[in-house]
Amino acid sequence: MNARIVVAGASMAGLRAAEQLRAAGWTGAITLVGDEPHMPYNRPPLSKEVLAGKAPFESLAFRPRASVADAEWRLGTRVVAARLAENIVEFDDGEALSYDGLVVATGMRPRRLRCPGPLAGRHTVRTIDDAQGLRQALTRPGARVVVVGGGFIGCEVAATAVALGAREVTVVDPLPLPMVGPLGELLARALLKRHEERGVRFALGTGVTGFTGDDHVTGVALGDGTVLPADVVVESVGSVANTEWLDGNGLDLSDGVLADEHLRVGGRPDVVAVGDVARFPNARYDGVPRRVEHWCIPTDTAKHAAKTLVAALTGTGHDLSPFAPLPTFWSDQHDFRLQSFGAPVLGKEDVRVLEGDLDGDVVVGYHAGGRLAGVVALGGQAAAAPASRYRAELLKQPALTA
Amino acid sequence: MKVVVDMNKCQDHGQCVFAAPDVFSMDDSGHLAYVSDPDDALRDEVEEAADVCPLQAIRLEG
Ligand SMILES: Cc1cc2nc3c(=O)[nH]c(=O)nc-3n(C[C@H](O)[C@H](O)[C@H](O)COP(=O)(O)OP(=O)(O)OC[C@H]3O[C@@H](n4cnc5c(N)ncnc54)[C@H](O)[C@@H]3O)c2cc1C
Numbered sequence A: 001m002n003a004r005i006v007v008a009g010a011s012m013a014g015l016r017a018a019e020q021l022r023a024a025g026w027t028g029a030i031t032l033v034g035d036e037p038h039m040p041y042n043r044p045p046l047s048k049e050v051l052a053g054k055a056p057f058e059s060l061a062f063r064p065r066a067s068v069a070d071a072e073w074r075l076g077t078r079v080v081a082a083r084l085a086e087n088i089v090e091f092d093d094g095e096a097l098s099y100d101g102l103v104v105a106t107g108m109r110p111r112r113l114r115c116p117g118p119l120a121g122r123h124t125v126r127t128i129d130d131a132q133g134l135r136q137a138l139t140r141p142g143a144r145v146v147v148v149g150g151g152f153i154g155c156e157v158a159a160t161a162v163a164l165g166a167r168e169v170t171v172v173d174p175l176p177l178p179m180v181g182p183l184g185e186l187l188a189r190a191l192l193k194r195h196e197e198r199g200v201r202f203a204l205g206t207g208v209t210g211f212t213g214d215d216h217v218t219g220v221a222l223g224d225g226t227v228l229p230a231d232v233v234v235e236s237v238g239s240v241a242n243t244e245w246l247d248g249n250g251l252d253l254s255d256g257v258l259a260d261e262h263l264r265v266g267g268r269p270d271v272v273a274v275g276d277v278a279r280f281p282n283a284r285y286d287g288v289p290r291r292v293e294h295w296c297i298p299t300d301t302a303k304h305a306a307k308t309l310v311a312a313l314t315g316t317g318h319d320l321s322p323f324a325p326l327p328t329f330w331s332d333q334h335d336f337r338l339q340s341f342g343a344p345v346l347g348k349e350d351v352r353v354l355e356g357d358l359d360g361d362v363v364v365g366y367h368a369g370g371r372l373a374g375v376v377a378l379g380g381q382a383a384a385a386p387a388s389r390y391r392a393e394l395l396k397q398p399a400l401t402a
Numbered sequence B: 001m002k003v004v005v006d007m008n009k010c011q012d013h014g015q016c017v018f019a020a021p022d023v024f025s026m027d028d029s030g031h032l033a034y035v036s037d038p039d040d041a042l043r044d045e046v047e048e049a050a051d052v053c054p055l056q057a058i059r060l061e062g
Helices: A012-023 A128-138 A152-163 A185-197 A296-314 A381-396 B015-019 B040-052
Strands: A004-008 A029-034 A072-075 A079-083 A088-091 A096-098 A101-104 A108-110 A144-148 A168-173 A201-204 A208-212 A219-222 A227-229 A232-235 A239-241 A271-273 A278-280 A328-333 A336-342 A350-356 A362-368 A371-379 B002-005 B024-026 B032-034 B058-061
Touching: A004 A012, A004 A096, A012 A029, A012 A101, A012 A296, A101 A296, A128 A152, A128 A232, A144 A152, A144 A227, A152 A168, A152 A185, A152 A232, A152 A328, A168 A227, A185 A201, A185 A328, A185 A350, A185 A362, A185 A371, A271 A278, A271 A296, A278 A296, A296 B040, A336 A381, A350 A381, A362 A381, A371 A381, A381 B015, B002 B032, B015 B024, B015 B032, B015 B040, B040 B058
Parallel strands: A004 A029, A004 A101, A029 A072, A101 A271, A144 A168, A144 A232, A168 A201
Antiparallel strands: A079 A088, A088 A096, A108 A239, A208 A219, A219 A227, A328 A336, A336 A371, A350 A362, A362 A371, B002 B058, B024 B032
16 A cells, blocks of 8 residues: 555654554554654653753653554655645655645744844743753853743743752743633732742733843843843743644634644545644534643544544544543642643633642632533642542533533 | 553653553552553553653553
8 A cells, every 4th residue: 555644743743643543543654744853752841851951852752652663754854835635745855745644743833022132042942952052041150031921831941940040030921920821810829929939030910022132132121111131031922833834725724723623624534633733622612623732632632633534544434523632731840730630711710729728739620600620739749639530520521611 | 561660750640540540540649559560451551651651751561
């Protein structure tokens, strides 16, 4: 059989997709195309152990399953265009490759701030190369660090920078509390307190208007007129989906690539999307398609999408029920962990402490219409164990519509 | 089939427990315990557990 599935994007979602294609019975060729020079590696340690100098690159590499030993890897190669009607993808080296099935797994890249000022000294954290560059800057003695963005990556980087002995670490965010979007006010306030107690400063309710310095950043100018002195700036202000290569195919690329309840793209049976780049409806909640940038999603989407695609390509029927993953998410900051199950955002109006207390190990429940929509644990092991009990409860719930 | 967990890497996330409850469990203090020579019928479960370990600390041998 000469049939071929091309996987565009060779990181976690790409690798899991290839493995799941084999698990779903695909015996044809699999070609993975990735623009990074590295084999797929694990990103969460980039803002934690890698920055802290505790994890060498080799420890991050995923161990591919034996079933994909014969897959073809085109690393350091970018997909620049796709002609879906002709089943062809084009690479930056000029080659065009035809496929029977296509997996979109191109993920995200960091959003950058568009403000006046020098570029040198400004970092983002998405790739191993980013993390190594940032580590070098952070370990210069007496570094003054400004982290722009109080989301989970910003909070993690701030915590790691404090641990590395930076002179000053300040998180800037136009919102009034760190991670308030995913966590809601009650827990975000507890998080703020923990960070402050461990030496992180915050400039909240104000945004960045520019950077000072001639050829290297010396400071960060804020909307309220202050200028924070800075040698190192980390921009963690969200991400942009890598979908430009899909332009011209009439797809909805307004935020990632729109997929249906079986992760099919553009109504085509031969194209599926997986990982951070996929915007899909979750049958567990409302019908609104969303992107989910959590570590468990590449694996969850790969499993479902591979079944969809293999069934279509081999002409076997499939009676999959619609994709309905239970979202889970964690974040390690200082000496504590946040662990989230379900959809806390759907229940931010009705937040209750389920176990423990906000100054110690705590499990918080988010309710919608009186029902549990999500739980978040904050603290050490003593919070993690009960949180997983609530996970079981969340799994048993019938679909929740917001 | 032999399951090996690198306990130096393990950070007790518990994702493996959700994927393969017959093989992995958490004790009351939230620490991982596991069966190192599970039945071969559980191979799929264990492979999934290895995939979902955020620290990639689980290895399958044989
Ligand atoms: C610093 C950091 C920390 C994180 N920490 C956590 C955490 O603690 N908990 C948690 O739940 N989640 C965390 N995440 C999120 C998690 O890592 C992501 O959800 C996951 O990596 C997504 O994988 P992906 O394969 O979909 O996308 P990506 O990892 O973005 O992979 C996409 C790949 O495609 C390549 N590519 C893009 N365009 C093209 C093209 N045109 N041609 C060829 N290749 C292309 C990219 O270079 C990249 O290698 C973290 C993410 C980061 C960046």
